[in-house]
Amino acid sequence: MLQNYLRVAARNLRLYLSNTILNMLGLGLGIAGAMLIFLFLRYHISTDRHQPAADQLYRVVLDLHLDEGMEHEPGSAYAMASALSKDYSGVEKAGFVRRLPVVTLSSGSGVATRRFMEKENVAYADAGYMELFAFRWLGHHAAASMEEPFTVVVSRKLAMKHFGTVEVAGRILRLDNAHDLKITGVLADESRPTDFAFDAYISLPTLKITEPTTWTTDFSWISSRNFTFVKLRPGTAPGIVERLIARNGKKYYGEHADKYYHHHLQPLSDIHFNENYGGKIRRSMLWILGGVGGFLLVIAGINFINMATAQAAGRSREIGVRKVLGSTRQQLFWQFMVETALLTCLAGLLALLIILPLPAVLNSWTQTNAFLLSRLPKPDVMLFGLAILAMVVLLAGFYPAVIVSGFNPVAALKGRLSFGRPGGFGLRRSLVVVQLIIAQTMITGTVILVMQLQFFRNADLGFDQKAVIKVTLPVQGTGKRESFKNDILQYPEVRSAAFQYDAPTSDMGFGGSVRFDNRADWEKFVVRIRFADADYLKTYQIPLLAGRSFSDRDSVREFIVNEEFMKKLGIRDPAYLLGRSVEDGFSGNKSRIVGVVKSFHLKSLQEGIEPCIIYAQPEQYREIAVRLNPGNISTALSHLRNAWQASYPDEVFNYEFADQKIASFYAKEAQLTSLIRAFAWVAIAICCLGLYGMVSFMVTQKTREIGVRKVLGAGVDSILVLFGKEFMLMILIAFAVSAPLTWLAMNSWLSHFAYRIHLNVWLAVSGGLLIIPVTALTIGYKAVSAALMNPVKSLSNG
Template identity: 35%
Template sequence: MSSLQNIAMIKNYLITSLRNLRRNWNFTVINITGLTLGLSCCLLIFFTVRFELNFDKHHSDGERIYRFLNRNKQQGEKGYNVGAPLPVLAALRNDFPEIKNNVTCTYSSKEALVTTGIGEKRKKFIDPMNSVSFIDPEYFNIFTYKWLKGSPTTSLANPGSVVLSINQAKKYFGDEDPIGKMIRVSNKMDFVVTGIIDNPPATTSFPFTVMLSFSSLKEYGANTNWDDWQSTYGGGQVYMKLPESITQKQMENQLSNFAKKYRDAKAVAENDWILQPLDDIHFSPYTQNYAGRTISKGMIWSMILVGSFILITACVNFVNLATAQALRRAREVGVRKVLGSTRGQLLRQYFSETGIITLLSVILALIIAQIALPYVSQILNVKSQGVIFITDPIIMGFLLMLSVLTTILSGFYPALIVSGYQPILALKGKVGKAGNQQSNLRRGLIVLQFTISQVILIGTIIAYSQMKYFRTIDLGFMRDEIVNMQVPEQKDGKLENLKTKLQEISGVKSISFSAFTPMSRSNWQTGFTYENNKEMLDFEIVMRPADTSYINTYGLTLLAGRNYLPADTMREYVVNEAFVKKLGFKNPQDAIGKRLTIGGSDVKLPIVGVVKNFNTYSLHREIIPCVLTTFRKNYGTLGIKMAANATPQKLAQIEKAWTETFPDFMFKYTYFDQTLNSFYEKEQQLFSLFRILTGIAIFIGCLGLYGVVAFMAESRTKEMGIRKAIGASALNIFGLFSGDFIKLVIIALLLASPIAWYTMNDWLKDYTYRIQISWWIFALAGVMAVVIALITISFQSAKAALMNPVKALRSE
């Protein structure tokens, strides 16, 4: 066959396909709409999954980089502590010379005030948590950065030096050359800019943009203890890059002996030091990172499956409608075969129709995905450029694969069935057996669609219930009407002066200075000795240094004893119920008077009170032993309990009092309840995504259902006329149509329920505090599915039920 004949044949296929699609425009619109939505969802999910899977991939030798972790053997996978005792760094460099230049400690700060210039040119900036960190030169032997100015070996070698990202340098100094310029951090210490690096990518777990020399940490005055092997701070983490000759397992075996050298026997028995691969940091649900975002690989697979399911439901629509139209096109097939068309030619004809629909759907999907991308990026906190580049070979490859897969899934079976009709039977209209088989297939595919939709719907309802549980569970403290702000310094008289000014503001009920709020991302864990024991007990405690107003301000409940007395240092302790239980006491009162030695201290101090348990970590973790005590130099957080009817003007008065006390700093506040909600930002984001996907899946399923019902109503016109002629009421006809499909929806619910229960029950295992999956969730999903199906088919069913039987019979 010549090339001209091939071109003519292709042209003929296209013209015929376009005519068929135009003739059945209603079904064409339904197919294009369903496929467009399915493909756009797949494209957005692909874009999101690609973003998540690229985290920390830009570091060369990333497969040999590890984070040093402490694991509590009793708590298992939920007992990880990312903070490392500060003496670990020097000990690792001394005991393992093979990694001496490839082990480092990063020590990040909370929100930090950075000032530049002097006098009238002085500018203030508040940089977010973990953007400012203390870094030593060895850090750059492990992690890959592009240097624009300065040197990775010398820029941070001396105290008082700082390396900035290019965006941070422009933020501070505009278009001026930043090298040699001075910045002041938290009004504590000056740093000279000695290097500029490229901006860290969005896919990094290390969002450091202000890198201070690690050798400045002591002078800066961070709350550190370089000889304490028990206390840890989550922002102080140790990383290492292993030589190719040493595996992770071999290094962990050596760390076992390393721990025995520096820790007491009980600590070694209860805890071990392990390594976490860099590739695992972004995907571990049990450890945090500096970027403050993780996602489990299970959730990524869930997103991929949901996207696949939505595409399948769209393809099912196509198959359903194509097989429904097969009987109508049987005579067309018979005529074509009589005139000499082969089965291969018919297959190509139907595939060309599918291909045209798919191509139009891909173009529309690309447009919709581009429009929706900024909103999806905002929902999922995905930092993107806001553009899906069709020139990106990976994007193009994915679109091509998706187009081919969709064409095959949607067109193969209908093309195979229609092209297989015998010409004589087709011309005589005797394809009833095949029609019955196709009818059963359509019913099965409708069940498949609604099974998928109801699995997603049930999962969304359960996720909503869990999110509501987060917002309403008793955490052991008050969360409403509390305003928090960071305290920049604790100089003599400053805190007292601020407190006096705040107490003069009407609407301020209580004021407390503390190191942390009751539930906080920043935590201080340490060991302790009890009574006359010289060895640390076999469990760690979390510290909550705070003044005497802490219990009242945050609404903690005192169960036994009294509050501790005012002091600047540790003098007395108040513990929680979990601590009392760990000591073996059944009655909180029995713990009163017992004496503890915290961390590396030699002073035994008494327990004077016991408070009701409250959550110190998020609800992913159980409540652990907690100790409250005074410790002024650690007070970095101010909590203000406001009256319920406090007006915004009160915040302006608070800002005035704060600014008068700390004129060199910037005022910034947060509401405590909003901070708590941010603990579950990841869950809220995914819930929002799945809520949208649920709506799309149901809508696509309803589109297909509407199309099938429309075809059935058209094809059963004569039957409906006869039924009405012999006395069937409109309600009988409506029930006849509706009943068949409601049965299919109920079957889908029965299939979806165990799948959804198993999937969501496994998801809930990540939470120590979780809801119980109740029967009403499945009942609600079933009722919603039935109502949605009834609404979908009601128009066509009512139309068939109300038709004039005379016209129906005459039309036949």
């Protein structure tokens, strides 16, 4: 029986080839879109879930309860890791890791030296951290080496980059041209999604020697690059450890510990998603994308239903003959379900062909490896694919099969089937409205996403970041900085240059409380710090409201404050601040204000402007910002590189445009926008196929009516109106539903940003306005063909 079903199904698919192609294309696009979104969701949801005892792993985070609100700090002091492992019985093991922003690693000597600058992929770690997380070792490794200074374990990728082999145990890597590190092990490159994979782990005792300061014992030495992880003993609740930390707060932080410092144990499963503590992506974004994937399948299924029922009218006589010859309703039902299953399998193959060339592009968009082709054969991915096919067969095939198998044989043979009964044509029209609601919602949402992203890119940050290049300075050779700066200022392409820790807008979080003008109490607000030299304002073109830039003289500290600092003090006249003293709680410096600048954005536009102090602190400089004159950028870079080689022949020349760095703050929004925009186009394409199927059905149903109208003198325009009013009504109904839903959803999304676009009527109706021409073009061909049909032929076919 099944063989017969398959043979008849294959014959019918060939017979109605145009409908088969349209259905395959619609289902294929829907399945491909859903599979790609599933791969993206799977990647993020599975992040770090492979770690051993993942449910027992926590990161120690800190909430600072300040007078002006709460600040969330993902980092912690190194001393906290030591205290947790020694003093808390509920903690089975504690580990510490410190992520480094930029280091130089070199190997070999003389002309054979290989030197690379590593960004964000080198860390200091202790033995506890290496035991807490899952590492796959290549060959033998010395586990105890992480407790010894000047040792390092490296990834396979880094070993191959420096030595061309993984047999590197005992070889030497040189750190920042100053310290030799002995390689004691090689790690397999991490292919599983994780937020804590580095290419080199330097033993933490090394840091204690290279930076012999009090940071190892000072609990207040907190950095967002320092992370403490703990594994709790079975049966130990995180709340118990949190209360014990709070109980020891005064010992750690002093008298004000209870008021300001509140530690929490953040589950490993929450780290990737909690943006308060530096998470990579909000769970709400994943649910939005998951909804988009579901929508794609829904509108693809609606297409199939509409196309199948439109085609059923043409197959009515076939069904009538089958029933007269003895076919039962059950047999006809399974015949159409087999046809649907065969078509869906073909659509699945088409979906696979659509997916195959896309991973490189999508991985580039999302800056992940979520779309690797090697993930497709994974059992859960294959199971999801089969589930999609089964769901499409059931949802898309069930209704047409029930309708077709229930045809009256006499009416079917005479071609007088009626689709106007309740649940017939009305249901199909409702399904098209659902498609239009989804399409309009996705179009409007995409427009708002794009506009918010453009707002980020074009917003006035309070300074000019264009044509500014940031060059990373070496840790060693600080005495050559001034000569390097003087050399590059000789080039006509260079307008100005300034030493800095980072650009005005950055992820730099240094700051603390201040005491203004010898007041008895410290101010209730936090002031952020920017370390830079006297040319900082000139290089970034930050406008002065009063006073001047500071002097670079180390013996006399001078401060520049921003306008927000003035506002927080309740002062309106910037000149009033000049000459007033400020004691900076972060550095302990007490100096006078010599300038007030216009407020600029210290962080991304997701956050508000904060008070800021700018002052010179040469030991903190890690970059030089160079403003270029408009012209030939490549020539300017060549000159900068030549000057670098003259001053730092043994260092890697590394640069970054300031506006590119700022754009990276909105990478998550850019990823979401790119994905939603791509899938919105897919949804529109599927919706167009559905509209075409609907108008095909309408032409079939109204053939006799069109013939009668033309015989009675109706023109082409009136025939087009006959079709147009149907679809215009559906568009208006869809708009009435989608507009408020989109408004609420996007307004909720925009509420996460301190600076945002404001929704207006035009944005709310954008989806409806854009869907009208799309609909017109889609239905136009079929409607015009029907309008131009010979009325005699229409009446004879009707």
